[in-house]
Amino acid sequence: MSVGTVKEVQRRVHMTLQVNGEEIDVSFAPYKTLLEVLREDLGLTGTKHGCELGECGACAVLIDGEPLLSCLTLAVECAGRAIETIEGLAQGTQLHPLQEAFADLGGSQCGYCTPGAVMTAKALLDKEPSPTPQRIKEAMSGNICRCTGYQQIVESVERAAGCCRNAEREAT
Amino acid sequence: MNEIEQYLAPRRLDEALQAMANGDATVLCGGTDLAPQTESGARQYTAKLLNIRRIDGLGGIAAETDQVRIGAVTTISEIRCHPALAEIAPVLVEAAEHFASEQIRNAASLGGNLCNASPAGDMIPPLLVLGASVELACWRGGAVQTRLIPLERFFVSPGKTVKLPEELLTAVVFDRPAADFVGKFRKSGPRPALEISTVSLALGARIADGLLSNVRVAMGSVAPTPLRARHVEAALEGKPLDAASIAAAVAATAEDAKPIDDVRASAWYRSHLVRVFLEEVLNDVRGN
Ligand SMILES: Cc1cc2nc3c(=O)[nH]c(=O)nc-3n(C[C@H](O)[C@H](O)[C@H](O)COP(=O)(O)OP(=O)(O)OC[C@H]3O[C@@H](n4cnc5c(N)ncnc54)[C@H](O)[C@@H]3O)c2cc1C
Ligand code: FES
Ligand code: FES
Numbered sequence: 001m002s003v004g005t006v007k008e009v010q011r012r013v014h015m016t017l018q019v020n021g022e023e024i025d026v027s028f029a030p031y032k033t034l035l036e037v038l039r040e041d042l043g044l045t046g047t048k049h050g051c052e053l054g055e056c057g058a059c060a061v062l063i064d065g066e067p068l069l070s071c072l073t074l075a076v077e078c079a080g081r082a083i084e085t086i087e088g089l090a091q092g093t094q095l096h097p098l099q100e101a102f103a104d105l106g107g108s109q110c111g112y113c114t115p116g117a118v119m120t121a122k123a124l125l126d127k128e129p130s131p132t133p134q135r136i137k138e139a140m141s142g143n144i145c146r147c148t149g150y151q152q153i154v155e156s157v158e159r160a161a162g163c164c165r166n167a168e169r170e171a172t
Numbered sequence: 173m174n175e176i177e178q179y180l181a182p183r184r185l186d187e188a189l190q191a192m193a194n195g196d197a198t199v200l201c202g203g204t205d206l207a208p209q210t211e212s213g214a215r216q217y218t219a220k221l222l223n224i225r226r227i228d229g230l231g232g233i234a235a236e237t238d239q240v241r242i243g244a245v246t247t248i249s250e251i252r253c254h255p256a257l258a259e260i261a262p263v264l265v266e267a268a269e270h271f272a273s274e275q276i277r278n279a280a281s282l283g284g285n286l287c288n289a290s291p292a293g294d295m296i297p298p299l300l301v302l303g304a305s306v307e308l309a310c311w312r313g314g315a316v317q318t319r320l321i322p323l324e325r326f327f328v329s330p331g332k333t334v335k336l337p338e339e340l341l342t343a344v345v346f347d348r349p350a351a352d353f354v355g356k357f358r359k360s361g362p363r364p365a366l367e368i369s370t371v372s373l374a375l376g377a378r379i380a381d382g383l384l385s386n387v388r389v390a391m392g393s394v395a396p397t398p399l400r401a402r403h404v405e406a407a408l409e410g411k412p413l414d415a416a417s418i419a420a421a422v423a424a425t426a427e428d429a430k431p432i433d434d435v436r437a438s439a440w441y442r443s444h445l446v447r448v449f450l451e452e453v454l455n456d457v458r459g460n
Contacts, residue, residue, distance in 0.1 A: 054207070142272070
């Protein structure tokens with residue numbers, strides 16, 4: 001479905017979604033959330049199903065670079081918008097610094113909250129390369145974790161921020 | 173679940189209003205109220221789903237003139253991060269600061285917060301003390317018609333407003349507050365993030381030569397709709413901000429706040445919070 005048009009949709013919508021830089025044709029029932037389409041229709045099960053009420057952050061993805069909750073977003077709304085999920089983060093076998101830090105510092109334990117937490121942290125670091133611990137806590141206050149006690153998550157994001165800044169410096 | 177048969181994402185306001193003319197469209201903005209409500213079965217989509225996010229001119233904050241205008245689809249994040257608004261109406265920015273979480277703020281719209289008409293809507297008390305009005309538009313007689321309603325008269329009961337089904341809320345407007353205007357906001361919940369307000373309170377007033385004037389006090393979650401606390405306002409109007417006027421205002425809250433017991437808090441606790449918040453904001457202002 002193209003952007004800004006008025007169109008009839010019968011039972012199923014056919015449209016192109018841009019996920020992790022790839023254009024994917026998909027067809028789904030119009031009331032389906034982005035979370036459901038990612039997991040059920042595109043097989044991208046990295047994004048997690050938590051509360052489906054907007055309260056836990058497990059389903060957070062980036063849409064046009066902003067962290068949003070895929071359980072509250074209808075997939076039909078996403079025409080023409082760039083969706084980023086956890087599956088798009090690693091470059092081949094090269095993990096993103098956030099993924100490495102979460103693994104090394106215990107920021108991920110059972111891992112259920114991790115995709116949402118990592119994507120939310122990525123949006124933060126893309127905009128603010130040197131956030132304070134307070135700012136990290138605040139930006140990630142919508143991501144609930146039952147395992148880590150949060151301290152390791154904050155440390156992981158700080159470590160990753162440092163790695164991203166170093167990589168940036170080396171590149172320039 | 174009802175089937176959505178038509179999904180519309182128009183670019184133009186007149187197109188959207190024509191699609192709404194029969195009053196049978198479900199308006200979707202950020203979906204942060206609509207999605208949980210349809211998910212839980214509290215509400216159903218109608219056959220026609222209208223996404224208003226892509227309509228040109230329905231977003232944006234114009235704060236340069238004597239009148240501040242905030243488009244209906246403006247997100248809470250945009251309000252929170254708007255430098256001019258932080259200067260002119262910090263009370264509104266403060267409420268945005270305490271709203272839900274980063275991910276929700278990125279989706280949630282100002283118009284959605286008002287149209288959802290929850291007694292706990294956090295943007296409402298600050299807008300009431302700023303004396304805001306809402307602009308409603310519809311398609312009638314072959315043209316776009318608009319009317320302006322003071323926000324105070326917008327809410328009818330939980331989830332109900334005076335907005336007709338064929339009307340779209342297009343903007344919120346208020347006069348640029350005077351240079352001596354002070355505004356404060358407080359809300360409470362069991363934790364700082366992701367909390368629906370147990371009670372919220374906003375104060376707006378002008379202060380000149382130590383005397384309060386144009387006092388407005390608004391409260392959320394103490395009645396079926398957010399309200400102006402007239403008795404509290406009367407206790408403060410024209411008064412110096414001292415221990416006696418603060419005590420009188422705090423006592424007057426009993427006349428205005430008529431909270432109920434529900435799953436989030438008891439009526440007693442809510443009444444207590446209102447008194448504490450009012451005293452805090454008044455002492456805050458006095459301290460400055
Ligand atoms: C986890 C969570 C936490 C929350 N925390 C808070 C909080 O701290 N404070 C708070 O106040 N709220 C909170 N909310 C509620 C919600 O996020 C807000 O009310 C939000 O502002 C709604 O905006 P929206 O754009 O998402 O509305 P939508 O869900 O898109 O719409 C809400 C309603 O308004 C109608 N509507 C929307 N825009 C218009 C318009 N322009 N004209 C006519 N009708 C319209 C829709 O049809 C619908 O009935 C929370 C919600 C969740 C899920
Ligand atoms: S599943 Fe989306 S916030 Fe919990
Ligand atoms: S690591 Fe288990 S919920 Fe966060």
